[in-house]
Amino acid sequence: MPGSADPTAINAIAVDAEDVVTALEAGRRSGQDPVLRVTPPFSGRMRARIHRDGATDYEDEPAPIHVEPDAFVTESAPAYPTPAETEDALRTDPTVEYTRERHRERHAEAVANWREAVTDHFADTVTLDTPSEPHEVSVSVLG
Structure with a gap:
């Protein structure tokens, strides 16, 4: 048809x-x-x-x-993580020292978590x- x-x-x-x-x-x-x-x-x-x-x-x-x-x-979907947000979270974490490599790794992890979480919305x-x-x-x- x-x-x-x-x-x-x-x-x-x-x-x-x-x-x-x-x-x-x-x-x-x-x-x-x-x-x-x-x-x-x-x-x-x-x-x-x-x-x-x-x-x-x-x-x-x-x-x-x-x-x-x-x-x-939906409107309740999590916001996409920005590099600046990841950097701020890393710099305020007293248990780790900020490095560019750690920032890159943490941001990649934040994006991966976002990709998984957004599918629930x-x-x-x-x-x-x-x-x-x-x-x-x-x-x-x-x-």
């Missing part, structure tokens, strides 16, 4: 947990604007895949739908910006 040009035909989006976490991290670390893209034709269940944002003027209609990675996590639904109206769909997280 062929899909539809109408994105409101979508009932649910499946997304890989790693794609969401990677997109969130890339947006915070590098200032890039990755999105999760849903590509037409549209049907009841669709897959959203990580995509580097930038191309928003698509020649073909219907255009793919871009969903910000933050839409896939996936949203059950997201709202898609469609040409006609906002459209809420359920989310299935894979992996």
Whole structure:
């Protein structure tokens, strides 16, 4: 059965947990604007895949739908750890001496902990910006 040009035909989006976490991290670390893209034709269940944002003027209609990675996590999701926060925590720890190597190791550990923790905060639904109206769909997280 062929899909539809109408994105409101979508009932649910499946997304890989790693794609969401990677997109969130890339947006915070590098200032890039990755999105999760849903590509037409549209049907009841669709897959959203990580995509580097930038191309928003698509020649073909219907255009793919871009969903910000933050839409896939709840407001209670932990904040991404910054190097400055890691340094502050390390410098105020009286049990260790600050070194650049220890800072690097602690920050890598903080990021790994964040990557694991953020997966406990996936949203059950997201709202898609469609040409006609906002459209809420359920989310299935894979992996």
